[in-house]
Amino acid sequence: xxxxxxxxxxxxxxxxxxxxxxxxxxxxxxxxxxxxxxxxxxxxxxxxxxxxxxxxxxxxxxxxxxxxxxxxxxxxxxxxxxxxxxxxxxxxxxxxxxxxxxxxxxxxxxxxxxxxxxxxxxxxxxxxxxxxxxxxxxxxxxxxxxxxxxxxxxxxxxxxxxxxxxxxxxxxxxxxxxxxxxxxxxxxxxxxxxxxxxxxxxxxxxxxxxxxxx
Numbered sequence: 001x002x003x004x005x006x007x008x009x010x011x012x013x014x015x016x017x018x019x020x021x022x023x024x025x026x027x028x029x030x031x032x033x034x035x036x037x038x039x040x041x042x043x044x045x046x047x048x049x050x051x052x053x054x055x056x057x058x059x060x061x062x063x064x065x066x067x068x069x070x071x072x073x074x075x076x077x078x079x080x081x082x083x084x085x086x087x088x089x090x091x092x093x094x095x096x097x098x099x100x101x102x103x104x105x106x107x108x109x110x111x112x113x114x115x116x117x118x119x120x121x122x123x124x125x126x127x128x129x130x131x132x133x134x135x136x137x138x139x140x141x142x143x144x145x146x147x148x149x150x151x152x153x154x155x156x157x158x159x160x161x162x163x164x165x166x167x168x169x170x171x172x173x174x175x176x177x178x179x180x181x182x183x184x185x186x187x188x189x190x191x192x193x194x195x196x197x198x199x200x201x202x203x204x205x206x207x208x209x210x211x212x213x214x
Contacts, residue, residue, distance in 0.1 A: 015194035016054055018201040019047045022208055031211035035084035036152070040208070042077035046070065065112040068119070072102045075123040078160060082130045085153050086137055120171035127164040131157050152210040159203030166196025 026040035049066055056063040075098055083090040102119050110116045134157050138144070148154045170193035 011198070012190055012194045015197045016050065018198045019043055019050060021201050022205040023047050025205040026208045029212055030208035031152075035081050036208065036211050038080050038084070039077060039156070039204075042073060046073055046077075049073070062113055064114055064116070068102065068106055068112050068116050071116055071119045071123055072099060075102075075126060078127050078130060081156075082134060086134065117171055121168065124164040124168040124171055127160050128168075131161040131164070150210065150213070152207040155207035155210060156204050159200040159207065162203065163196045163200035166199070167193040 023040070023043040026036070026043060030036055030040055032040070049070055053063045053066045053070075056066070076095055079094055079098060080090050083094070101122070102116075105116060105119045106112050110118055134153070138148075138151075138154065170190055
């Protein structure tokens with residue numbers, strides 16, 4: 001019988017490549033217009049960097065710098081998406097502030113050769129905040145009568161919120177989880193992040209599919 005550790009490792013392996021699903025759906029079915037264009041490009045770049053982390057992990061090389069980059073790519077993509085959905089433009093000062101925060105963490109607190117749990121944790125809180133702002137926006141919008149289940153931006157938001165909520169604990173306790181052998185429930189806390197990441201990619205894939213439905 002497989003142990004909990006074996007199950008977590010199996011799910012983690014699926015999560016490591018699950019970005020290929022929304023990437024494929026976007027390339028074949030998704031809208032190539034704003035705001036979905038930038039989100040689709042993000043999945044392309046994210047998948048390439050993620051593939052690099054898998055190769056370097058097999059070679060037993062320290063690939064923590066790539067995770068610093070992944071965190072920045074993800075939060076900038078989410079920020080751009082909601083700026084375009086909510087305000088029809090991207091505020092460049094926001095991107096600068098996010099980049100400065102990530103760079104400051106790498107220089108002052110968690111250098112690029114260690115896991116950047118601080119930035120991932122703050123990023124998850126930021127994604128949750130953006131999702132809640134979006135929900136408030138559609139609650140106040142009295143001119144759009146499109147059913148929520150047919151709105152790709154709503155479906156994609158659900159995916160991001162599930163991911164952020166499921167990942168928050170893992171990233172908050174990331175340093176402790178990584179500090180020992182993956183045995184027992186706590187040391188296999190990546191289970192929450194991997195499951196939420198897979199769900200996120202499935203839900204966003206459906207959102208991409210909706211973008212070109214008439």
